[in-house]
Amino acid sequence: MYARAAYAERWADEGVYRDDSDAPGRHRSRWIVYGGSTSVRRAIVRLAIAVVLPLLATPLDTAAAQPREKGFRVGYLSPGSSSDPARLRRFEAFRQGLRELGYVEGQSIAIEPRWAEGNYDRYPALAADLIRLKVDVIVTVGGAATQAAQQATRTLPIVMSVVIDPLGGGLVPSLARPGGNVTGLSVMAELVGKQLEVLKEVVPKLSRVAVLWNPANPGSAPQLREAEVAARTLALRLQTLEARVPQEIDSAFAAMTREQAGGLVILADAIFTNQVRQIAELAMKSRLPSIYGLREYVEAGGLMVYSPNTLELERRAATYVDKILKGAKPAALPIQQPTTFDFVINLKTAKVLGLAIPRSLLLRADQVIE
16 A cells, blocks of 8 residues: 655654645545554554444443433323323323324324322322423413422423413413413303303203302312302302312212202312212202213213313314424413313203203204203
8 A cells, every 4th residue: 555655744653644645735635554563553443442332332322311312202281090081082182183283102202191180289299200301391281280380390381271260360470471481271260150141041040059169279269250240140149169179079069958059060170070970970969950161071961061172172282382392482372262162961961850951052052962
């Protein structure tokens, strides 16, 4: 092996040449090693080993430490149980929303669900766990979940999927410009006024209505205030009953019976949603015409539901996640409200209760269960 004498510079004692023979002025060089001393060859071998071995080890180490190369990680904080079909339908609606936006689980995105199993006391630990995992955004279902996540972090983006009146509940200072790290979808507290109107149409002589609510939910107080306003307009008296845990629901219904309530409104709350069958059966047993804020109640035997379409809200939450992952700030994303509502009447239950549902209501219903 040799290099052209015209453009070669020899390192006299090293046996290493720089060959610029391609052409002068092109700034191209290649180093050629030949001959030279034994110490030089040994040095070069050691250098090669030092460079090559780490490269061979890198893929294995990287794969172990970084299971996803460039994907996002999203936390999902739910008050329900992973064994509850209704909760799983909502979760699947959120996942479907992400798929429609082009995300592929296990590739471009990973979802980390955490289930409170109907226990609000679990929220702080579950939120802390998601933060420890360094998720890019947390999706929260319900006001209590949102409150717990907000208390755990003021910087990590939080997207609400189904939250009653976050403004009245103190979660955000404004719907148009929420500020901070919380945005998403809201169900306004005025909905309970419409529910009372419908209940009055079904039972024209109604005068006393029981209202079951959970003070631990930040969205319950605004709902209760709206219920009181609507009750005055409709000449109704409200009997408010608290239930913070499932064990208090039975005693609340016993109080309704003692006070001879003529109707029942259940304020939206995750604890109650986890007990839809128990509540629907107790309402039937107490012969109370009732209206609810979630479709699952009529499927369990409840009389009527007037509520936002929660599956649609979950799908729309995926749109907020998408915007945030692409660089948008929660503080600048306006909080949106529902665009579709479900009005469902269970005629089977109406017949058992001896109620004649006005034809005008039947025509307005999205679904009538017969």
